[in-house]
Amino acid sequence: MKKFVLLLMTLMFTAVLAPAGALAGGGGDPFLGEWNLTTNKTVFLEIHKDKFTGKYSLKNEAGEHELAKRGKTSLVSGEGAEQSVYTLDTSSGSLFVTTGGTALEFRKNAHFITLGPGNIAFLFIVGLIGGMVSGFIGSGGAFVLTPGMMSLGVDGLVAVASNMCHKFPKAMVGAYKRYKYGQIDLKLGIMMGASAVAGVLIGIDVQQKINEMWGDAGSNLYVSFAFVVVLVVVGGYVYYDAWKIAKTGGVEKVSKLALKLQSINLWPMITFKRANLRISFWFTVPIGFATGLLAATIAVGGFIGVPGMIFAIGLPSLMASATELVVAFSMGMIGSVKWGMLGLIDIRLTLVILAGSLLGVQFGALGTTYVKDHLIKVVMGTIMLMVAVSRGLAIPTYLDELGFMHLSQGFVHVLKNTSFGVMVFALFVGAFIILKAVIGGMIAERREAKAVEVNHGRV
Amino acid sequence: MAQLSKFDKHMTAVAFAEAGEHETARTMLNEAAGSKKSPAKKHAPASARPSALKVLVLGVFSIGLYYSVFANEQIVTDFYTKGKWYAALPILTVFVFSFVHGAFASDLLSFCGIEAKKK
Numbered sequence: 092m093k094k095f096v097l098l099l100m101t102l103m104f105t106a107v108l109a110p111a112g113a114l115a116g117g118g119g120d121p122f123l124g125e126w127n128l129t130t131n132k133t134v135f136l137e138i139h140k141d142k143f144t145g146k147y148s149l150k151n152e153a154g155e156h157e158l159a160k161r162g163k164t165s166l167v168s169g170e171g172a173e174q175s176v177y178t179l180d181t182s183s184g185s186l187f188v189t190t191g192g193t194a195l196e197f198r199k200n201a202h203f204i205t206l207g208p209g210n211i212a213f214l215f216i217v218g219l220i221g222g223m224v225s226g227f228i229g230s231g232g233a234f235v236l237t238p239g240m241m242s243l244g245v246d247g248l249v250a251v252a253s254n255m256c257h258k259f260p261k262a263m264v265g266a267y268k269r270y271k272y273g274q275i276d277l278k279l280g281i282m283m284g285a286s287a288v289a290g291v292l293i294g295i296d297v298q299q300k301i302n303e304m305w306g307d308a309g310s311n312l313y314v315s316f317a318f319v320v321v322l323v324v325v326g327g328y329v330y331y332d333a334w335k336i337a338k339t340g341g342v343e344k345v346s347k348l349a350l351k352l353q354s355i356n357l358w359p360m361i362t363f364k365r366a367n368l369r370i371s372f373w374f375t376v377p378i379g380f381a382t383g384l385l386a387a388t389i390a391v392g393g394f395i396g397v398p399g400m401i402f403a404i405g406l407p408s409l410m411a412s413a414t415e416l417v418v419a420f421s422m423g424m425i426g427s428v429k430w431g432m433l434g435l436i437d438i439r440l441t442l443v444i445l446a447g448s449l450l451g452v453q454f455g456a457l458g459t460t461y462v463k464d465h466l467i468k469v470v471m472g473t474i475m476l477m478v479a480v481s482r483g484l485a486i487p488t489y490l491d492e493l494g495f496m497h498l499s500q501g502f503v504h505v506l507k508n509t510s511f512g513v514m515v516f517a518l519f520v521g522a523f524i525i526l527k528a529v530i531g532g533m534i535a536e537r538r539e540a541k542a543v544e545v546n547h548g549r550v
Numbered sequence: 551m552a553q554l555s556k557f558d559k560h561m562t563a564v565a566f567a568e569a570g571e572h573e574t575a576r577t578m579l580n581e582a583a584g585s586k587k588s589p590a591k592k593h594a595p596a597s598a599r600p601s602a603l604k605v606l607v608l609g610v611f612s613i614g615l616y617y618s619v620f621a622n623e624q625i626v627t628d629f630y631t632k633g634k635w636y637a638a639l640p641i642l643t644v645f646v647f648s649f650v651h652g653a654f655a656s657d658l659l660s661f662c663g664i665e666a667k668k669k
Contacts, residue, residue, distance in 0.1 A: 184633050203627055256640055260648035268656075272666060424641075431637025438630045438640045439623055442616065445647055450655040457659070460667040536667055 120302055121179055122147065122166060124246075126186050126197035136188075136197065138166070138177070145304065149177075184433030203437050204244045213243070214440060215447040217515075218257070220522045222448030226265045226455020227525050228471045229415030230393020232448065233258060234478060235518050237390060238511060240440060251390070252430035253440040259423025261448045266416035268456040274409050276365040279400075280417025282372070283379035287392060287422050290383025298387060308492035315489060317388045318482035325398050326475025332402075333468035343464045349405030366406050366414075378403055379418065386422055393419065394475055401468075408467040409459055458525055461532025470521050477517035484510040600657040608654035615650055619643075 120140060128134035136151040138158070147158040147166055158166040158177065166177040175190040186197040204210070217239050221232020233254055240250035269275055302310045336343055357371035378399035386392030393415045400411035430436055459467070488503045488510075490496040498506075619626055630639045659665070 198633065203631070206623075256644055260644045260652075264648055264652040427641060427644075428637055431640050432633055432635075434631040434633030434636070436630065436637075436640045438626060438643060439620065441640065441644060442619060442647060445644065446616070446651065449648065449652045450659070453652075453656055453659055454664065457664070457666040532667065533664070 120299070121184075122177070122186075124199050124248075126199055129185075129196045129198055184435075198434065203249065203439075206439055206443070210243050211443050213239070214443045217518070218444035218447030219451040220447075220518055221444075222261055222265075222451025222453075223455040223458075223525055224451075224470070224474065224518060224521045225261060225416070225419075225448070226268070226452035227412065227458055228393070228455075228467055228474075228521075229397050229412035230391050230419060232518065233390045235514055236444065238514070242511065245437070245440065248430075248433075248435050249437050249440075252427075252433070252435035253437045254390075254444075255423055255430060256427040256436045256438070256441045257444045257448060259420050259427055260445060261452050262416045262419040262423055264449055265452040265456050266413070266420055268453055269413035269416065269459070272413075272456070272460060273365070274413035274459070275417060276363045276406070276410060276414050277417065278361070279363050279366060279375065279404075279406075280414045281421070282361075282375055283382065283396065283400075283414070284418045284421030286376045286379030287383035287386065287396070287418050288425060290380035290385075290392075291387045291422055291426070292383075293380075294384040294387025297384075305493070308489050312486065312489040312493065314389055315482040315486050317385070319479050319486070321385065321389070322394060322475040322479035322482070325394060326472050326479060328402075329398050329468045330472025330476060333465045333472055336465040336468070343407055345405045346402045348402055352403060353405055366404075366410055368405050370404055375404065382415075382418055383422060392422065394471075397471060408464040412459070412467050412471075413456075454529075455525060458529035458532075461536070462528045466524070466528055470524050473524065474517050474521040477520065478514055481510045481513035481517065484513065599663075600661055602661065605654070605657045605661045608650065608657055612647075612651045612654045615647060 122138045123140055125135055125137050136149055139148050139150065140146070141148070147160065149156055149158050149166075149168060156168055158168050161167050161176070164179045168175050168177075172191060175188055178187045178189065179185075180187060184199065186199070188195045188197060217232070217235060221236060224230075225232050236254045236257075237247075237250045240253065241247055245253070266275060266280075270277070298310060298313075301313050305312075352374050353368060353370045355371060355374075357373055359372045360369055361372050361375070362369045378396065381399060382392035382396035384392075385395045393412075396415045396418055397408075397411045400406045400414060401408055404411075406414065427436070484506050487496055487498060488506050491498045491503060629636060630643075
């Protein structure tokens with residue numbers, strides 16, 4: 092009966108929150124951009140926002156004029172009979188312009204790039220490597236793909252939407268593979284997925300408030316700051332823990348924090364059979380919530396989710412990284428539905444990335460069977476620390492935009508390119524560590540099998 | 551006899567632990583205790599290697615799906631970005647591609663001998 096009540100609570104929680112819009116991975120200001128009249132695409136308007144003052148302005152054939160914000164979903168211009176109200180319908184993504192009782196529907200003109208062999212090859216390779224890292228550590232690739240797509244000229248929101256639409260099927264395939272290896276605690280994954288959705292919603296709200304107060308530069312600074320703090324603190328600890336384990340013979344132990352939390356009897360206590368542990372439901376909620384919050388902020392929730400499951404709940408690294416794929420699937424699918432309803436998924440980009448990532452994620456998943464548990468932490472810690480460096484390099488550029496620092500354009504350009512380069516390099520380093528360990532493990536296994544054949548007995 | 555066998559296993563596990571083979575020691579202790587295996591089972595169930603024909607058929611099917619999308623990319627992009635209930639199109643498409651291309655990728659890896667570690 093208790094199990095039924097808990098599962099029902101989880102399902103209701105997700106069903107109520109999901110339609111409210113899981114715009115994970117950063118949404119940006121939905122008003123901004125070029126809009127076309129649905130009945131006549133030659134009629135357009137552009138909405139801009141000043142980075143420093145946060146004031147909106149409208150540009151169309153008639154000229155440019157200021158818009159005032161009214162509530163969360165409306166902008167207004169003019170007064171009295173000449174007033175126009177621009178209302179965003181968040182469920183359909185349409186902008187309704189009402190003047191003198193007449194409403195016109197505009198849809199956002201998202202730019203969909205032309206795909207050539209170079210773009211396709213780039214997306215396939217990054218998808219392949221990102222998939223491998225995801226299959227191994229439970230997350231990864233997303234933080235490179237969005238800026239990677241934008242560097243090809245893809246609109247920011249289209250990049251986020253297309254990335255998310257590839258993420259959930261990749262996570263599904265990876266989760267299925269690792270479930271077959273007995274590495275997933277499905278109950279825990281579903282419960283954390285539900286609380287992650289709540290975290291995503293609140294994270295998006297925080298993002299939007301910061302954007303309203305300090306503009307795009309302020310949002311970018313907040314995101315980069317979050318990257319650096321979380322990744323340095325958590326990534327540093329994960330790496331240190333992996334190093335400690337490697338020094339003491341490679342046997343992972345349950346952390347003291349997890350043992351302490353498991354000993355606290357706070358109803359309802361949940362038994363996770365596959366993970367072989369019993370812990371209060373209330374200790375799983377903050378980790379799922381933080382995962383969603385981080386996903387909404389930096390697009391990768393697993394950097395909190397996986398360490399949280401290891402150090403706070405007490406899962407072995409293998410199970411934590413595998414179960415994270417279930418959480419990623421939940422958040423990804425809900426977010427993709429929302430982006431799809433806004434018409435922002437470029438299915439071509441999604442499918443090219445999937446072509447690589449479905450191969451990579453399965454390789455990464457089977458790779459976990461050849462390595463010791465602590466290597467998951469080594470790969471995760473390495474990537475996190477390098478990405479922290481990457482975002483740290485970008486912080487001065489945002490401080491410059493906000494006027495707190497003065498840097499030359501050339502230096503800003505160098506910092507931005509170096510930041511992106513370090514991020515891509517982080518992914519490649521992670522992939523290299525995985526490949527080396529897996530190939531080494533496969534060669535050792537084949538040698539062992541040959542030795543058994545030769546000796547006609549057990550080792 | 552059963553008790554002696556259990557004693558043997560415990561002593562063997564101690565020997566492995568002293569030699570630094572902690573994983574082996576733990577496995578032996580689990581076997582001796584007759585308890586559940588370690589929750590994070592690392593080894594995959596054995597599976598037959600797929601035939602070249604199966605891999606080829608799946609590969610052709612996968613390529614066919616990709617071709618059908620990219621040969622009609624303008625129409626596909628127009629429909630898939632209409633928004634509202636058209637959101638079902640990209641979601642269903644990625645599910646179909648995941649099953650077909652995912653199965654192809656899995657069989658391709660197995661065919662090339664790249665599989666999970668066996669018991």
